[in-house]
Amino acid sequence: MKKVFLIIMFLSFGLTASLKSDAQVLTGVYLDHNSSERKPIPYQYLREADVMWSKIIWRRINLTEKMNLPLYYPTDEIEGRKSLIQIIMWGIKNKSLTAFGNDDFSSQLTINEIDEKFGASIDTTFEIDAETGESKPIIQKKKADLGEVEEVLIKEMWFFDKQRSVMEVRVIGIAPIRVYYRADDLEQTDAKHSILFWVYYPEARNIFANQPVYNPYNQAESRTFDDIFFKRMFTGFIFKESNVYNNRLIQSYTTGLEVMLESENIKEKIFDFEHDLWEF
Helix, strand or coil, X not given: CHHHHHHHHHHHHHHHHHHHHHCCCCCCCXXXXXXXXXXXXXXXXXXXXHEEEEEEEEEEEECCCHHHXXXXXXXXXXXXXXXXXXXXXXXXXXXXXCEXXXXXXXXXXXXXXXXXXXXXXXEEEEEECCCCCCEEEEXXXXXXXXXXXXEEEEEEEEXXXXXXXXXXXXXXXXXXXXXXXXXXXXXXCCCEEEECCEEEHHHHHHHHCCCEECCCCCCCCCEEHHHHHXXXXXXXXXXXXXXXXXXXXXXXXXXXXXXHXXXXXXXXXXXXXXXXXXXX
């Protein structure tokens, strides 16, 4: 009888230990299913005949500005949470997200070409072997620093849908910008800006819709990268618009403060066009 009791105690202890080892450890008090199972909000169906007015503009976004910080941080992945450039690079390497060399999305880039634009390289140095006295090569690989992406470009189209009587905007493409200094710069006062590649936004939406973004005001409200762009929860300035001059930059025909004033003027024209369609 005593042996039976000991066997039962032993089995109960083993079962309890097994349950404890299989228990899931939570970083909070509940499992977050909203972000991982999210689907992108579908666009309204749009016919060409319903678009009575449209304009393509290019916007420049500084990720280090306060409103845009959720797109820039974390610089290192934290509990599955990634920054905008981290999720884009993850999509290129793991989800066959296409990287293009221009905003017409006509020429594709390979992952090696992207690494070169990031400054990633392989350096070979030689050192003398103490035993043989011969020089042997040492290969050192410089990895891409994703934290250097401090700005992005947004290509978007504004249009008026007469079927629904609404002015809408849809993002067409996103291009990360690498901000860096050359190795031979002594003072390092002037940063270099390099456009790395373009991503076709409709292709990236499925990836963006599953990636949570930190909400500094309410962590119980789940946000994704697709929400940020769909709901226009970022700030930036217009630096280019479609026009008869082959889509030239604002800086090509004005300088200094006039650049920012012209950017605001383009935005004001879009607002005025929609406003003038209505009678009050």
